[in-house]
Amino acid sequence: MGVRSAEHIGLVVADLDRAVAFFEAVGFDVGERMRVGGAWADRVNGLEGTDVEMAFATAPDGSGAIEITRFVHPASPPVAGGEAANHPGLRHLAYRVDDLDGTLARAREAGYDLVGAVEAFDPWRLCYLRGPEGLILELAERAEDPHAGAEHTEE
Helix, strand or coil, rough: CCCCCCCEEEEEEEEEHHEEEEEHHCCCEEEECEEEECHHHHHHHCCCCEEEEEEEECCCCCCCCEEEEEEEEECCCCCCCCCCCCCCCCCEEECCCHHHHHHHHHHHHHCCCEEECCEECCCCEEEEEEEEHCEEEEEEEEEECCCCCCCCCCC
16 A cells, blocks of 8 residues: 555745744644654755754644754755746645635734735635745635536646
8 A cells, every 4th residue: 555644744944943933823833842852853855963943733623744853963954945937846735725814814914924815716715825945835715616626636
């Protein structure tokens, strides 16, 4: 058997406080912080002297866990951040929200803003939100319609 299910996504950041604040601002539940290191972590990461500080952020329904990690040692190289949505690599994470406008208002109050604009893509209203260190978070609100619950496919 191959892949069975998604467990979590790993996100390495330079500023754990700022990343945690961003995810909390848009409505994620963030668990307690923990420190991890030792020989096993060195072997998994292919590094020496691994010492990380981390926290898990999850959607309120418990899905879509994100492991937010800051390497205390060895320190991570600097990132440019702010890359465009078409830059190669993992560019965004997508989450469904119930109140897109309210979520954006809280994000803006916390100092974050859109990459572009809020757009309609029937049956969704969606946008890209720019987080710290170049992170892009797609937020999508499903419009209520008679076909709610049906999967949308692009034609």
